[in-house]
Amino acid sequence: MSNQSNAELDWSALSFSYIQTDFRFRAEWRDGEWDKGRLDTDPFLRVHEGSTALHYGQECFEGMKAFAAADGRVLLFRPDENARRMQRSAARILMPTVPEELFLHGVKETVRANRRWVPPHGSGASLYVRPLLYGMGPNIGVRPAPEYMFTVFCTPVGPYFKGGLKPVFISVTDYDRAAPKGTGAAKVGGNYAASLLAHQEAVEAGYADCIYLDPLNHRNIEEVGAANFFGITRDNRFVTPKSASILPSITRMSLVYIAREILGMTVEERDVPIDSIGEFVEAGACGTAAVITPIGGIFYNGSMHTFYADGEEVGPVTRRLYDTLKGIQQGELPGPRGWAVEVPLEQQT
Numbered sequence: 001m002s003n004q005s006n007a008e009l010d011w012s013a014l015s016f017s018y019i020q021t022d023f024r025f026r027a028e029w030r031d032g033e034w035d036k037g038r039l040d041t042d043p044f045l046r047v048h049e050g051s052t053a054l055h056y057g058q059e060c061f062e063g064m065k066a067f068a069a070a071d072g073r074v075l076l077f078r079p080d081e082n083a084r085r086m087q088r089s090a091a092r093i094l095m096p097t098v099p100e101e102l103f104l105h106g107v108k109e110t111v112r113a114n115r116r117w118v119p120p121h122g123s124g125a126s127l128y129v130r131p132l133l134y135g136m137g138p139n140i141g142v143r144p145a146p147e148y149m150f151t152v153f154c155t156p157v158g159p160y161f162k163g164g165l166k167p168v169f170i171s172v173t174d175y176d177r178a179a180p181k182g183t184g185a186a187k188v189g190g191n192y193a194a195s196l197l198a199h200q201e202a203v204e205a206g207y208a209d210c211i212y213l214d215p216l217n218h219r220n221i222e223e224v225g226a227a228n229f230f231g232i233t234r235d236n237r238f239v240t241p242k243s244a245s246i247l248p249s250i251t252r253m254s255l256v257y258i259a260r261e262i263l264g265m266t267v268e269e270r271d272v273p274i275d276s277i278g279e280f281v282e283a284g285a286c287g288t289a290a291v292i293t294p295i296g297g298i299f300y301n302g303s304m305h306t307f308y309a310d311g312e313e314v315g316p317v318t319r320r321l322y323d324t325l326k327g328i329q330q331g332e333l334p335g336p337r338g339w340a341v342e343v344p345l346e347q348q349t
Contacts (some may be wrong), residue, residue, distance in 0.1 A: 007116050007156070014158030016289060023113035024153040025106040029096050034150070037106055039113055045151070049200035052135035052145040057190040059134035060089035063288040064250075066111045066127040066343060067156070068118050069331030073341040079107055079327045081250045082131070083225055089186040090133055094144045098133060102150070109129060111343045112150040117156050121330065128157040128289070160289040165322060167296030167303070167311050168208035170224060170285075172274060173198040176215040177245075179222060184215075184222075184245030191247070192226065201226055209285070211298060213274055215245060221272040224295070227287035228252040231272065231280035232317045239280070242269040251286045251325070257336070258324050263317070274300060282308045282315030292322040 009019075020043055027037030052058035062082045067075050083103040090097045107129055111118070119125035131152045135145025161168055175198040178184030178191055195212075195231035202210035209225035221229050221241050228249040230240040240252060259265040277283070283295040295309030298303045308315035314322075327333030331340055 001197065006118075006120060009119075009156065010212060011119045011125045011156070012158075013154075014119070014125045014156055015126075016157045016160045017155075019117075019155045021154055021156075023110060024151060025110045025245060026152075027098075027106060027150045029148040029150070029238045032095075034084040034099065034102055035332045037109075037150070039109060040048035041249065043153070045149070048136055050137055050138040050140055052139055052143075055137075055140075056142055057193075057259050058093055058095060058145055059132065059227055060086060060093065060095070060129040060186060060188045061133070062086050062129075062187060064107070064129045064131075065288060065329070066118055066129060067330045068121040071331065073331060074111060074115065074118055074345065075329065076107065076111070076129075076332050076341045076343060078250055078254065079341055080338065081253070082107075082243050085187060085248065085250065086131060086133060089188060092183060092186040093188060095133060095135060096148055098131075098150050103131065106150065108343050109347075110154050112345055112347065114154050115345060117154065121155050121194060125156055125158050127154050129154045142330055157289075159294050160287075160291070165292070165294065165314055165319070167294040167307075167314060168285075169206075169297045169299065169311065170209050170295060171202050171205060171207045171299040173212060173302075174203065174208040174218075175212070177209075177212040179277065180214075180216045180245060182215075182245060184243075185247060187247055188304060195225065195318065202278075207299065208293075209276065211274075211300075213310045219271075219273055219275075220276055221277075222246050224285035227293065230255065230279070230284050230286060232282035234281050236317070237266045238317075239267055239268045241272045243271075249287050251288055251291065252340070254325060254328075255286055255292075255321055258321060262324055263320060265317075267279045278307055280307060282318050284318050284321075292318060292325065294318050 024110040083100040137147035214220040297306040330336035
């Protein structure tokens with residue numbers, strides 16, 4: 001087990017990038033069943049050249065975070081939802097599902113064993129946890145793999161977008177993130193590979209990221225890069241897109257609850273036409289990595305539409321949503337049962 005003292009890092013200066021930590025969890029599926037799994041110190045995976053993950057993209061993953069509370073506890077945010085979403089992703093591409101108990105055990109063991117890498121409370125950083133499931137073993141035909149690996153690793157990270165809670169400007173792309181009735185609602189690597197070029201072109205044009213419109217008609221907002229979209233109307237409605245090709249974000253799901261049940265807002269999950277963004281006085285992107293990133297403006301059809309304070313400041317509703325969500329995640333505010341899950345810091349048996 002790692003030394004319990006924190007690693008020597010400048011926590012406030014961390015970017016959203018990989019830093020190798022001490023342990024990772026691994027479990028294997030063979031002959032129709034999962035083994036119990038184990039901790040490993042080797043960050044490298046030995047993958048057969050015929051693995052379906054390499055040739056046919058048979059893999060899926062999750063993203064989640066662990067936070068240090070002021071009282072010394074280490075908290076995960078709604079990990080059961082990540083377990084269930086990985087099961088849905090796996091089923092979509094014919095992989096055996098990871099039982100929720102095994103998923104949660106692997107995540108908690110990884111965080112526990114890497115306790116010294118959990119950034120201190122109030123540092124602005126967190127421990128990003130990446131569960132990964134992929135097909136392995138000798139194979140060459142387009143068919144499910146004979147064996148599978150479930151692994152969990154973690155790394156301390158800072159904000160996904162530089163500057164923390166500051167508005168960013170984004171552009172609408174002509175590319176599609178996913179096909180209608182495709183794998184857009186599954187967290188599979190192919191969706192992210194398809195997004196790389198659009199993101200790069202947006203950054204080269206001076207924007208933080210791009211917005212994808214619906215792949216069928218290119219009329220409605222779907223996602224903001226690798227995050228979900230939301231808008232706040234003048235009459236205090238929380239609006240977020242509803243589509244079968246959007247990844248169902250656990251952060252967005254939580255913000256829907258916070259907006260309705262805690263802030264008393266009207267929530268609408270519906271089509272969000274790009275031509276109607278003028279109805280919003282605030283807008284944002286949300287996800288595990290981004291948490292909430294305020295959108296200062298959207299470039300579309302040759303012009304820039306800006307939101308609160310001409311895109312220069314974080315809107316008051318967006319800030320309340322952010323403060324409430326972060327407060328629950330870090331144990332500073334009470335949340336619904338099961339949202340903040342403590343990681344036992346002694347080894348589980």
